Amino acid sequence: xxxxxxxxxxxxxxxxxxxxxxxxxxxxxxxxxxxxxxxxxxxxxxxxxxxxxxxxxxxxxxxxxxxxxxxxxxxxxxxxxxxxxxxxxxxxxxxxxxxxxxxxxxxxxxxxxxxxxxxxxxxxxxxxxxxxxxxxxxxxxxxxxxxxxxxxxxxxxxxxxxxxxxxxxxxxxxxxxxxxxxxxxxxxxxxxxxxxxxxxxxxxxxxxxxxxxxxxxxxxxxxxxxxxxxxxxxxxxxxxxxxxxxxxxxxxxxxxxxxxxxxxxxxxxxxxxxxxxxxxxxxxxxxxxxxxxxxxxxxxxxxxxxxxxxxxxxxxxxxxxxxxxxxxxxxxxxxxxxxxxxxxxxxxxxxxxxxxxxxxxxxxxxxxxxxxxxxxxxxxxxxxxxxxxxxxxxxxxxxxxxxxxxxxxxxxxxxxxxxxxxxxxxxxxxxxxxxxxxxxxxxxxxxxxxxxxxxxxxxxxxxxxxxxxxxxx
Numbered sequence: 001x002x003x004x005x006x007x008x009x010x011x012x013x014x015x016x017x018x019x020x021x022x023x024x025x026x027x028x029x030x031x032x033x034x035x036x037x038x039x040x041x042x043x044x045x046x047x048x049x050x051x052x053x054x055x056x057x058x059x060x061x062x063x064x065x066x067x068x069x070x071x072x073x074x075x076x077x078x079x080x081x082x083x084x085x086x087x088x089x090x091x092x093x094x095x096x097x098x099x100x101x102x103x104x105x106x107x108x109x110x111x112x113x114x115x116x117x118x119x120x121x122x123x124x125x126x127x128x129x130x131x132x133x134x135x136x137x138x139x140x141x142x143x144x145x146x147x148x149x150x151x152x153x154x155x156x157x158x159x160x161x162x163x164x165x166x167x168x169x170x171x172x173x174x175x176x177x178x179x180x181x182x183x184x185x186x187x188x189x190x191x192x193x194x195x196x197x198x199x200x201x202x203x204x205x206x207x208x209x210x211x212x213x214x215x216x217x218x219x220x221x222x223x224x225x226x227x228x229x230x231x232x233x234x235x236x237x238x239x240x241x242x243x244x245x246x247x248x249x250x251x252x253x254x255x256x257x258x259x260x261x262x263x264x265x266x267x268x269x270x271x272x273x274x275x276x277x278x279x280x281x282x283x284x285x286x287x288x289x290x291x292x293x294x295x296x297x298x299x300x301x302x303x304x305x306x307x308x309x310x311x312x313x314x315x316x317x318x319x320x321x322x323x324x325x326x327x328x329x330x331x332x333x334x335x336x337x338x339x340x341x342x343x344x345x346x347x348x349x350x351x352x353x354x355x356x357x358x359x360x361x362x363x364x365x366x367x368x369x370x371x372x373x374x375x376x377x378x379x380x381x382x383x384x385x386x387x388x389x390x391x392x393x394x395x396x397x398x399x400x401x402x403x404x405x406x407x408x409x410x411x412x413x414x415x416x417x418x419x420x421x422x423x424x425x426x427x428x429x430x431x432x433x434x435x436x437x438x439x440x441x442x443x444x445x446x447x448x449x450x451x452x453x454x455x456x457x458x459x460x461x462x463x464x465x466x467x468x469x470x471x472x473x
Contacts, residue, residue: 001079012086020051024058025096034089035106043069044091044104060098068093072105084162111136117219117241119386124261129219134164134238140221141168141228149173150228155186157200157237161193164238165200168224173231175464181428182233182246197237197244204246206426211394213387214427216245216252223257231465247428249435249462251447253388254278259450267450275448277382281392284376285322286399286411288369292318294407311366319404321365325373326400328355330393333377352377434462 003014009031016027028044047067051058064073076082077100082092089107114136117129130137138152153167165186169179185204194200197217205214218224219241224234227245235244245252254274259267292311296304314321332351356370376396383389395418402410425432435443443460445451457471 009087015045017045017049019048019095020058022058026093028091028093029086030091030106031087031089034087034108035091036089036108039070039106040091044093044106048093058095058097060100060102063093063095063102068102068104070104070106074103075100076103077101114140120218120220120223120256120384122256122258122261125257126220126222128221130221130236130241130243132239132241134166134236137221137236137241137243138166138168141225141234144221144225153183155183157186157189157191158194159190159192163194165194166236168228168234168236170228170231173229173459173465173467174233175231175466178231178247178428178463179233182235186235194237195239197235197240197242200235200237201244206428210421210425211391212250212422212425212432213253213385213391214246214248214425214432216248216385217242217387218245219243220257226257226260229470230459231463247426247430247463248432249427249430250422250432251435253385254383256384260453264450264452268448271450272448274382274384277379278388278392281376281380281383281389282396283399283411283415284372284379285326285396286403286414287408288372289318289322289400289403290408290411293404298408307366307368310368313363314366316364317404318369319400321369322373322400323397325356325359325365325369326376326397328359329373329377430462435460 011032011034012029013032014027014029016025018024019026026048028040030040047069048063051067060075076085082101082103085103086092089105091104091106093102093104095102111133112131114128114131116127120129128140130140141150141152147170149170149172151169151171155165155167156162157165167179167182167186182204186200189200189203191199191203201213201215201217202208207214216227224243224245228234233246235246237244255271256274259271261267262270291299292307296308299307316324329352332355335351352374356365356374359365360367360370380389380392383392399411399414402414404410406413423431423433423437431438434440435447440461442458443462445456446460454471458468459465459470461468
């Protein structure tokens, strides 16, 4: 039967040999490059072939308990179970006269080393990030500190390409209803393949039409541990360094682990700076359009004269002018990400300078718009979450069109609609605008302002933890 499988799986190796004095026929089946040959040679083949001179009855229990010195062993007589195990690195031992195959875990453990997260760099904090191996990532969570309450629920996802998935939570902190809801949504995933945790995120989120991410992705184990200690739930998928955290609130997207590593004044200042930067990244081009096209009287006279003078000769309306520069910046940013690391950042800076200067000299855009677009782009870089930055970039264009249509009234209307959407949005039953709406005074200690750690004695009330106190005294 296994020889027939070699027609479809040419990388399978079948090694036949004899066991014991009676010369019982046996064979091991494994996949090249996936199974660890050192384990196979030293702990399986050598152990079994050393029985050649012994006259002992060959049984499954004898081999498992006295011969095979390998940690993970199971039995199965189902080809639908045996073959997938072989194809992910296990070795199957079949022996003439025994009804079950002995499945031995020999998967090669080559994985990327633990490195600093690329997308979430910190000045102060741990330099460790997740990698693509699920066992390494769960080990990083375990290594954070002795905690018998850290629960890891293992699941299989993917209909055709099965992958391991771990749901992590602190069992005496997380709301049991939240854990059940996460398990329910993950168990309902029915798709051929899940190449990245982004698939899981899109399949379990509450509102697929919302531009805001309702699941937080992170490469940082310390961010995951911090979320678990608040009573949240994390999801780790094999094959990706990005873990998911649920539920999420809007304020989490503008928070960084560094807020807690620095003293509270510095952490608060940085956090408020990010909220301000988010507003600039979202509304500055829209405000420029509304002031230029509808409300020049709101600009100080000297500045208005300067802007009008700079726009002399520009053939486009303020909206077209802003769209040209914003689209150019977005293309440069995207190109910088796709290029090799040594030349990507340089190309982005050089490209921006050259295009901006050339556009001004050609009379396509005004110098003041180049300043507006530059400030907007720099502000968007201050957003610690990449997905949140993309959201603001998308909404910026919507704000620009509203501004071009209705002026300042359009900007205000857009902002109010955005706020009403955020207030209605939920992430796993938790209001996205918490703790602002619904109002929770206790949770404001870690919202716009990060209060001193000794004052944050309770976990977030919105999460309905089973143990609300994180500091006993």
